[in-house]
Amino acid sequence: MSETASPAFASLHRAGDPLLLANAWDHASASALAAQGFAAIGTTSLGVAAAAGLPDGSSATRDETLRLALALGSEPFLLSVDAEGGFSEDPEEVAGLAVELAAVGAVGVNLEDGLGPVALHAEKIAAVKAAAPGLFVNARTDTYWMGDGEGTRERLAAYQEAGADGVFVPGLSEPAEITAVLRDLDVPLNVLYTPGGPSVPRLADLGVHRVSLGSLLYRRALGAAVEAALAVREGREPDGGLPSYGEVQRLAT
Structure with a gap:
């Protein structure tokens, strides 16, 4: 882990006591999560x-991502930004994005390789660390998300060598495979929580340092909204929590 990465954020990545990173999509959702500790x-x-009507993973949301970071970066919580693959294949352009994120208060950035060239993703990581050393770079590989796990060891080794402060392997969920990946790492390991997969306490026992919720909360919120609309249409009272109008107003400001 880089000695220059945000100490407050880096210190939350602990084996046996992992950071549970809740992922927001707007100001109100971020504020509501922060209010819960x-x-x-x-x-x-x-x-x-999705909120902007744009496809994910296609480098289409650079502006929306920066706008959200600007809205959240000065709030009283530590902010890590999912920046897909950096919204560019040019490492210097990705580094420029990192500088902008750091300037508005972000302390971390997630960069995914999409199973693209290992050397190119390593160049992006190195460029970001050179331009914005205070950002905690969480280098994601999609070897399990988009494949069968082949090449994970080689990719993570390259990303560590390039200066990544942590590595993220979504789709990695089998305890034996998590343990095998951890043996090769000198930086914190981040995995994605999946319903039906290992619980956070189990992941803590395995030595994972960070557990991300990814898009789970957004998808649950969308599902709850549809369920509520259907309940009203069918003459039933919607289930679940319901913040008041005033509570949402306070979260949004």
Whole structure:
């Protein structure tokens, strides 16, 4: 882990006591999570893209991501931004984005490789660390998310060598495979929580340092909204929590 990465954020990545990173998609969702004691909030690229009517993972939401970071970066919680692959294949352009994120108060950035060239993603990581050393770079590989896990070790080794402060392997959920990946790491390991997969206490026992909720909360909120509308249409009272108008107003300002 880089000695220059945000100490407050880096210190939350502990084996046996992992950071549970809740991911927001707007100001109100981030504020509501922070009010429940989440010291660090991440953004979800799917939530940001879907709310804007844009596709996720296609480098279409650079402006929306920066606008959200600007809205959240000065809030009293630590902010990590999901920046897809940096919204560019040019490492210097990705580094420029990192500088902008750091300037508005973000302390972390998530960069995914999309199973693209290992050397290119490593260049992006190195460029970001050179331009914005205070950002905690969480280098994501999609070897399990988009494949069968092949090449994970080589990719993570390259990303560590390039200066990543942590690594993220969404789709990695089998305890034996998590343990094997951890053996090769000198930086914190982040995995994605999945319903039906290992619980956070189980992941803590395995030595995971960070557990992200990804798009789960956004998708749950969307599902709850549809369920509520259907309940009203069918003459039933909607289930679940319901913040008041005033409470939402306070969260949004």
